[in-house]
Amino acid sequence: MPVEPPPTPWDLASARMDVADDLVAVGADLEPGTILSAYRLGLFPMGLGAHGRAPIGWWGPVRRGVLLRDDLHVSRSLRRSLRRFHVTVDTCFDDVVDGCADPARTGRWITGDVHRAYRRLHDLGWAHSIEVWESGHLVGGLYGIAVGGLFAGESMYHRATDASKAAVHALHELVYADGDAGRIIDVQWKTPHLATLGVREMPRPAYLSALPTALGLGLPEAFAT
Template sequence: MPFPPVEPPATPWLLDAARLEPGDDLVASGADLEPGTLLAAYRLGLFPMGLGPHGGGTVGWWSPDPRGVIPAGALRVSRSLRRAVARFDVRVDTAFEEVVRRCADPSREGRWITDEVAAAYGVLHELGWAHSVESWQGGELVGGLYGVAIGGLFAGESMFHAVRDASKVALVGLVERFHADGDPRRFVDVQWATDHLRRLGAQEWPREEYLVRLADALQAPQVDLST
């Protein structure tokens, strides 16, 4: 994978015309999943998820209000989770396609990752923007997550686990690597702050605050998560 990432051709879509009404999470629909479109969307605080069953159909562009985030210094690692970390080998970008495939498992409730989405993020991975953080045990991939890193933003997309605590360990590995330089502008975007993520330190920011902090985060240096 290249570092720094390769900037693709710009999107022809006017994504900044999305209508951001307070409290509305879905703010636009249409466009495409080309690399330039995806990067432009993330830089505007948007992410894609299809509007049809299981994520199919027209692409919806989402900007949750409030937004779930894990800012610098907010991660909470309990004593039991710290012990769990020691039982796994955390790796970065050694099994990106497999992580996405496991996240897209059709047997998962609420699945939304289509073949088109998987292919689009595969291209972003090849360009150096999309990454997987993986939990391995006994030489087997047992958990992980994937997302997009742009400057001081890591936009998490999905995670999976086949062994207890494996996805949590991957998240701990991501946050510790992403915040290793101590830059306070960085944050991990988790989209919606579930109870599970709140226990790990996720916060909720009003969209207006999120967009202000996003603009600052995008000025932070790109991180090579594989080092």
């Protein structure tokens, strides 16, 4: 089971969640207790400097991207692709984060500090990775934070067609394995890529209303050990 870190000294609850802006606070730190407190309040960190450098911004999108239990869409082509892949959980967390942080990627934002912060959360049992393999090679994956029935996805990548979609498909299977519709996969923002999988937008008030129910649920079995 995850180990609860020392509480954050920062008052993240004072973030202005009533503003018409996705960015709701700036500052604080990337200690495990701070990051966990943020997720429990509906926030996540992303640096405001070049390529995600400091200062730290805390984000609570006005329209949150979520993948709910009944919304997953698996196209015919994706279903064919799934047969090529082998999926694992938490076997090479750092490699997945490195793939997501590839400096060749447009819009990269995962700094060394971010990687170290989520590695500490992984060591404490909160951060998890989904790995996608083809012919023995790591070709994609995703990572994020599991808190109760919330999985907050941070980033994903692929080096083979449909590998990142296969990671999302596997994540959906794991999070909703018990069929509980109160669980939430949070993907931060809806993108055209994620929309093809069934990701929808949830208004901020609706997300914040649904969050306590999700947080109160037990961890999915895949992330509970």
